[in-house]
Amino acid sequence: LRFDEQVRVVVFKSQVKGVFCAGADLKERAKMDDAEVGEFVRRLRKLMDEIAALPVPTIAAIDGYALGGGLELALACDLRVAASSAKMGLIETTRGLLPGAGGTQRLPRCVGIGLAKELIFTGRQIDGEQAASIGLVNHSVSQNSEGDAAYQRALTLAKEILPQAPFAVKMGKLAINKGMEVDIASGMAIEGMCYAQNIPTRDRQEGMAAFREKRPPRFTGK
Numbered sequence: 001l002r003f004d005e006q007v008r009v010v011v012f013k014s015q016v017k018g019v020f021c022a023g024a025d026l027k028e029r030a031k032m033d034d035a036e037v038g039e040f041v042r043r044l045r046k047l048m049d050e051i052a053a054l055p056v057p058t059i060a061a062i063d064g065y066a067l068g069g070g071l072e073l074a075l076a077c078d079l080r081v082a083a084s085s086a087k088m089g090l091i092e093t094t095r096g097l098l099p100g101a102g103g104t105q106r107l108p109r110c111v112g113i114g115l116a117k118e119l120i121f122t123g124r125q126i127d128g129e130q131a132a133s134i135g136l137v138n139h140s141v142s143q144n145s146e147g148d149a150a151y152q153r154a155l156t157l158a159k160e161i162l163p164q165a166p167f168a169v170k171m172g173k174l175a176i177n178k179g180m181e182v183d184i185a186s187g188m189a190i191e192g193m194c195y196a197q198n199i200p201t202r203d204r205q206e207g208m209a210a211f212r213e214k215r216p217p218r219f220t221g222k
Contacts, residue, residue: 001054001056002053002054002055005166005221007056008056008057008158008161008162008166008169009056009057009058009059009158009161009162010054010056010057010058010059011058011059011060011061011151011154011155011158012051012058012059012060012061012073012074012077013061013063013148013150013151013154014061014063014064016064017063017064017147018063018064018065018147019064019065019070020060020061020062020063020064020065020066020070020073020074020086021065021066021067021069021070021071021073021074022065022067022068022070023067023068023069023070023071023091024040024044024068024069026095041100041101044069044072044100044101045100045101045102047101048072048073048075048076048101048102049076049102051073051076051077052076052077052102052106052177055170055173055174056166056169056170056173057078057079057158057161057169057173058076058077058078058079059077059078059079059080059081059154059157059158060073060074060077060079060080060081060154061081061148061150061151061153061154062074062080062081062082062083062086062088062128062137062150063082063083063086063143063147063148063149063150063151064083064086064087064147065086065087065088066082066086066087066088066089067087067088067089067090067091067125068089068090068091068092068095068099068103069101071088071089071090071103072090072099072101072102072103072106073101074088075102075103075106075107075110076102076106078173079138079154079157080131080136080137080138081137081138081139081140081141081150081151081153081154081157082128082131082132082137082139082140082141082150083128083140083141083142083143083147083149083150084127084128084129084140084141084142084143085127085128085143086127086128086131086143086150087125087126087127088125088126088127088128088131088136088137089119089123089124089125089126090103090107090119090120090123091123091125092120092123093120093121093122093123094123098120099120103120104116104120107119107120107136109180110135110136111134111135111136115134128140128141128150138157139153139157141153163216163217163219164219165201165203165204165206165207165217165219165221166203166219166220166221167197167198167201167203167221167222168198168201168203168204171194171195171197171198172194174190174194175187175190175191175194175195178190179191201222202220202222203217203219203220203221203222206218206219206220207219
């Protein structure tokens with residue numbers, strides 16, 4: 001996906017009705033020794049980092065339970081859409097664990113430190129409406145009879161992104177992600193570097209021409 005220039009947006013959904021991702025298989029984990037657990041979690045963290053580093057926008061369609069590592073997967077995405085009936089939580093402390101695949105870092109960056117601490121300390125599960133109210137998800141939708149309301153809303157959101165200039169969207173994502181890691185002055189410099197890379201693109205010229213000619217732009221990602 002990272003190197004496929006035809007990919008404009010990635011949507012993560014589950015093929016299991018009622019479950020987005022229920023997290024680690026604790027029965028499997030119980031059979032591991034300490035070293036194996038450490039290696040398992042390291043690989044999981046690396047996977048989430050690779051998802052977060054995808055250059056195109058990513059959307060998690062949460063149509064059911066997103067618990068533990070399942071919510072960490074959703075947090076690694078840029079945008080999240082949830083059914084109002086979905087259940088989400090970093091529940092690791094209820095199992096004698098703590099989030100180990102990015103949850104302690106991505107949740108506070110998403111909802112703020114105080115709320116993140118409360119959710120992680122208590123292991124509380126919240127539904128889609130509550131998640132939307134605290135900014136954990138971008139949209140909460142009523143579940144449909146097929147059980148894929150969040151996925152359908154995620155597709156609608158993806159279709160809003162698709163017509164936009166692909167390289168500009170990628171640079172926007174890069175500027176936001178890198179800028180969030182530094183002070184604002186450094187972030188402005190990062191934005192400037194990303195903007196500079198976008199200036200010579202044919203899509204920028206196409207965007208200006210389409211505006212002058214009062215027609216929809218035809219972006220190619222070049």
